[in-house]
Amino acid sequence: xxxxxxxxxxxxxxxxxxxxxxxxxxxxxxxxxxxxxxxxxxxxxxxxxxxxxxxxxxxxxxxxxxxxxxxxxxxxxxxxxxxxxxxxxxxxxxxxxxxxxxxxxxxxxxxxxxxxxxxxxxxxxxxxxxxxxxxxxxxxxxxxxxxxxxxxxxxxxxxxxxxxxxxxxxxxxxxxxxxxxxxxxxxxxxxxxxxxxxxxxxxxxxxxxxxxxxxxxxxxxxxxxxxxxxxxxxxxxxxxxxxxxxxxxxxxxxxxxxxxxxxxxxxxxxxxx
Amino acid sequence: xxxxxxxxxxxxxxxxxxxxxxxxxxxxxxxxxxxxxxxxxxxxxxxxxxxxxxxxxxxxxxxxxxxxxxxxxxxxxxxxxxxxxxxxxxxxxxxxxxxxxxxxxxxxxxxxxxxxxxxxxxxxxxxxxxxxxxxxxxxxxxxxxxxxxxxxxxxxxxxxxxxxxxxxxxxxxxxxxxxxxxxxxxxxxxxxxxxxxxxxxxxxxxxxxxxxxxxxxxxxxxxxxxxxxxxxxxxxxxxxxxxxxxxxxxxxxxxxxxxxxxxxxxxxxxxxxxxxxxxxxxxxxxxxxxxxxxxxxxxxxxxxxxxxxxxxxxxxxxxxxxxxxxxxxxxxxxxxxxxxxxxxxxxxxxxxxxxxxxxxxxxxxxxxxxxxxxxxxxxxxxxxxxxxxxxxxxxxxxx
Numbered sequence: 001x002x003x004x005x006x007x008x009x010x011x012x013x014x015x016x017x018x019x020x021x022x023x024x025x026x027x028x029x030x031x032x033x034x035x036x037x038x039x040x041x042x043x044x045x046x047x048x049x050x051x052x053x054x055x056x057x058x059x060x061x062x063x064x065x066x067x068x069x070x071x072x073x074x075x076x077x078x079x080x081x082x083x084x085x086x087x088x089x090x091x092x093x094x095x096x097x098x099x100x101x102x103x104x105x106x107x108x109x110x111x112x113x114x115x116x117x118x119x120x121x122x123x124x125x126x127x128x129x130x131x132x133x134x135x136x137x138x139x140x141x142x143x144x145x146x147x148x149x150x151x152x153x154x155x156x157x158x159x160x161x162x163x164x165x166x167x168x169x170x171x172x173x174x175x176x177x178x179x180x181x182x183x184x185x186x187x188x189x190x191x192x193x194x195x196x197x198x199x200x201x202x203x204x205x206x207x208x209x210x211x212x213x214x215x216x217x218x219x220x221x222x223x224x225x226x227x228x229x230x231x232x233x234x235x236x237x238x239x240x241x242x243x244x245x246x247x248x249x250x251x252x253x254x255x256x257x258x259x260x261x262x263x264x265x266x267x268x269x270x271x272x273x
Numbered sequence: 274x275x276x277x278x279x280x281x282x283x284x285x286x287x288x289x290x291x292x293x294x295x296x297x298x299x300x301x302x303x304x305x306x307x308x309x310x311x312x313x314x315x316x317x318x319x320x321x322x323x324x325x326x327x328x329x330x331x332x333x334x335x336x337x338x339x340x341x342x343x344x345x346x347x348x349x350x351x352x353x354x355x356x357x358x359x360x361x362x363x364x365x366x367x368x369x370x371x372x373x374x375x376x377x378x379x380x381x382x383x384x385x386x387x388x389x390x391x392x393x394x395x396x397x398x399x400x401x402x403x404x405x406x407x408x409x410x411x412x413x414x415x416x417x418x419x420x421x422x423x424x425x426x427x428x429x430x431x432x433x434x435x436x437x438x439x440x441x442x443x444x445x446x447x448x449x450x451x452x453x454x455x456x457x458x459x460x461x462x463x464x465x466x467x468x469x470x471x472x473x474x475x476x477x478x479x480x481x482x483x484x485x486x487x488x489x490x491x492x493x494x495x496x497x498x499x500x501x502x503x504x505x506x507x508x509x510x511x512x513x514x515x516x517x518x519x520x521x522x523x524x525x526x527x528x529x530x531x532x533x534x535x536x537x538x539x540x541x542x543x544x545x546x547x548x549x550x551x552x553x554x555x556x557x558x559x560x561x562x563x564x565x566x567x568x569x570x571x572x573x574x575x576x577x578x579x580x581x582x583x584x585x586x587x588x589x590x591x592x593x594x595x596x597x598x599x600x601x602x603x604x605x606x607x608x609x610x611x612x613x614x615x616x617x618x619x620x621x622x623x624x625x626x627x628x629x630x631x632x633x634x635x636x637x638x639x640x641x642x643x644x645x646x647x648x649x650x651x652x653x654x655x656x657x658x659x660x661x662x663x664x665x666x667x668x669x670x671x672x
Contacts, residue, residue: 101315103322111612125615130608139458145403146389146396165392166385168325169403175458177606180322181385183315199313200385258608262458273609 048154050134050207050267051234052218053241053255057272058226059108059127066129066220066229070106073208073219075197077186078102103180105205106131106220111273128273129220129228132157132178132205133257136265140170140179140204149202155234155267156207164201171202175262179204207231234267245269276360278655281494288648295645302638305631306382314385317631324602324626332636333379335478335594336643337410337450338471340372341443342479344417346506351436357502360658363424364490365483366439367650370417373446375643377410382635402456406449413439413446425654447472454597460537461528461601470520477513478590480506481563481583488580490657497660500576507579511567514586517593518560540604546627547600550592559589599626 064081071078079102087095109128138157141149148164151157159170171179185199194210197203208218216222221229232241248255248271257266281288309317320327347365349358381387398404420435448468455467484506491498528538542548563582565572572578603624608614651657 100321109609110615111609112615114611114613126612128609143401143403143457145398145401145407146392147398148392148396163389163392163396164386165389167380167383167403168385169401169453171322171325172459172462172602173457175606176608177323181314181325183313183320183322185311185313185316200310202385259610264458273612 047235048233049235050155050212051232051241052134052207052221052268053230053244053271054129054268055228055230055271056126056128059129059228060226061110061125061127063225064108065223065225067104067106067108069219069223070205072190073211074105074194075188075191076103076105076203077184077188078104081108101183103182103203105178105180105203126272128270130176130178130258131220131268132207133176133264133266133268134205134207136267137263139173139175139264140202143169143173145169152209154212156209156212157204158206158209159202159204161198161201161203166200166202168202174204175264176258176266277659278363278657279659280653280655281651281657283648283652288652291648292645295641295648298641299638299645302635302641305635305638309631309635310385310387317629319627319629319632321624321626323624324599326598326602327383327626328628328632328636329379329383329639331591331594331598332639333376333383334450334598335591336372336376336379337446338475338478338590338594339482340369340376340479341447341472341475342477343372343483344369344439344443344479345476346479346483347420348436348440351433352440355505357505360661361483361487361502363421363654363656364486364651366417366421366424367654367656368483368486368647369439369443370414370421371643371646371650373410373413373417374646375639378639378642379636382639402449402453406446406453409442409446409449413442416442443475444472447475454601459601459604459606460534461541461604464524466520466524466527467597470517470524473513473516473520474590474593477510477517478587480510480513481586481590484510484583485580485587487661488576490651491661494657496657497662499662502661503576503579504574507567507573507582510583510586511564511573514560514564514567517590518556518564521555521560521593536607537604541596541600544600545603545625547596547603551596554592555589555596558585559592563589602626 064085068080070076071080079099084095084099084102087098107130109130111126111128113124113126134151134155134157136155138149138151141147141151141157144150145167146163146165148160149157149170150160166181168181171181180203182197182199182201182203187196187199189196208216208220211218217231218229221231230241230244232239234241236242245255253271255269255271257269260266305317314320318327343365346358347362347369349355350362381390384390393404393407397408416435416439420432420439423431423435448471451468451471454462455464457463484503487498487503487506490496525538525542528534528541542551563585566578566582566585567573603626605624
């Protein structure tokens with residue numbers, strides 16, 4: 001066997017390596033500091049910065065209006081909550097299998113205080129609608145390999161469904177379990193003013209951006225009879241949400257996001273939990 | 274050391290039956306993959322929106338581990354000066370490239386939209402661990418291929434350079450894969466220890482797999498294999514088993530000790546099927562039994578005992594991959610720390626996962642593709658040494 005280093009071969013291969021390294025490092029060259037900073041908040045005073053305030057003290061037990069309205073508005077398949085809840089009461093294990101792939105962009109959680117100084121509050125249940133928090137530093141957008149999930153200039157975190165590859169890393173990264181994946185490929189199209197959903201991509205609440213762009217409020221906010229939701233521009237001191245937050249803080253009532261300790265900066269605030 | 278590599282003959286009946294079986298398995302796997310893509314993952318897999326990463330991700334992570342492990346073994350002679358392992362370096366490097374391709378296949382066929390496979394290259398998000406890994410994996414394949422070419426053309430200098438680069442890259446590939454899980458804000462994922470423990474498990478499983486592959490290929494092709502080489506590898510394997518065990522102990526002790534993550538640790542250690550996989554699969558079968566076999570002088574010199582230990586380690590690391598990927602998702606996120614969640618419209622109930630049959634078939638299909646490519650490689654390329662013998666007293670000429 002030829003033991004000498006074949007000069008021509010060596011040059012050929014070294015050339016290959018150089019070319020290969022160059023090609024594979026193109027993404028890193030093209031990446032600039034601004035690309036990385038883009039992931040962090042671009043909150044500035046002049047822009048709209050949508051936020052939501054949920055007053056769970058007003059939310060009622062057997063009401064599922066927001067959940068069902070969200071389904072219809074965004075063409076999300078799934079069973080409507082009334083019958084579903086009846087089924088769950090009847091047979092839990094069977095219903096678990098039946099509704100395994102239901103998608104709830106907004107869901108309702110029943111909570112009970114674990115400990116409280118106030119004895120009257122001890123056994124009181126509260127009902128909290130939980131949805132995408134549209135975080136200031138969204139970890140779903142941070143991990144998306146194709147930048148399909150991104151934060152709009154107004155702070156809404158949305159998915160570009162034509163770019164998403166369906167790797168589901170964002171579902172893993174979201175600490176709030178607020179993101180979903182269309183596992184079943186059923187595509188209903190009840191509301192023609194919002195595009196039909198696409199199979200095999202990630203999705204989540206998008207604050208009904210299609211309605212916001214038309215100057216309307218998100219559907220869940222609109223349908224709530226109890227006015228649990230307050231929606232508005234956090235940067236505008238005259239918006240309804242800013243006024244309400246100011247009022248509450250004057251009365252020393254705590255307004256907080258879910259698990260703010262995670263550093264995600266949720267923009268859906270809660271009163272009463 | 275002069276090594277004679279020859280291709281296998283591949284004319285026997287058994288050879289063609291093997292290829293046929295592999296092709297059938299691969300086709301079945303691909304059919305199921307297509308069905309999953311066409312009808313939706315939910316119809317065929319145990320996944321749900323709460324457990325979106327399932328068996329194929331477990332397999333992908335496992336393949337990446339095996340790949341880095343076999344690459345390190347391939348570089349034993351060039352980088353770590355263990356000249357006696359040179360006969361295996363071609364085969365190990367070829368396996369390393371194949372396995373990383375297998376990992377990429379497992380990941381991409383698991384996507385909701387594998388038809389958009391080009392997107393990660395067009396839209397590159399430098400902040401995403403996935404993108405960084407896409408870069409690492411693809412360049413790793415390239416480096417592996419150049420390394421192989423260098424070996425096949427007997428370009429010793431280039432082999433040495435590429436071996437060094439490949440080892441460094443393997444560390445990057447592994448740390449990156451660990452970071453996919455470790456850098457995510459979920460209690461059972463978030464950990465800076467995941468990248469290094471990934472490397473440890475990778476090298477351990479890679480060594481065990483190489484022992485098995487060597488024993489099987491040399492036996493099937495009736496070539497001479499010096500038992501001392503296998504014993505040497507088994508000594509390495511024993512060290513790796515303890516390193517993996519050390520990482521597991523540190524991580525779980527930390528989780529159970531710190532009040533913040535104690536409930537997550539309890540869920541992890543005693544919370545269902547994954548706990549059985551952990552205790553029985555990883556700790557007992559994957560670590561303790563092989564460690565005992567390789568420690569006791571009576572067993573550790575027997576090739577049968579070594580191969581049993583290797584089988585156990587290979588299985589044990591698969592279990593390790595399972596308990597990294599799955600419980601991190603099924604563990605409920607504690608969204609309301611001082612509240613008790615009494616009921617929830619659906620979502621929190623379904624955080625359970627069990628492997629479905631189509632998922633296993635898909636994984637088998639991908640494994641069959643890899644095995645097919647490996648056997649074909651042995652047939653076409655001069656990869657397998659005609660004999661692997663340890664020289665008793667190597668002289669200058671022989672080296």
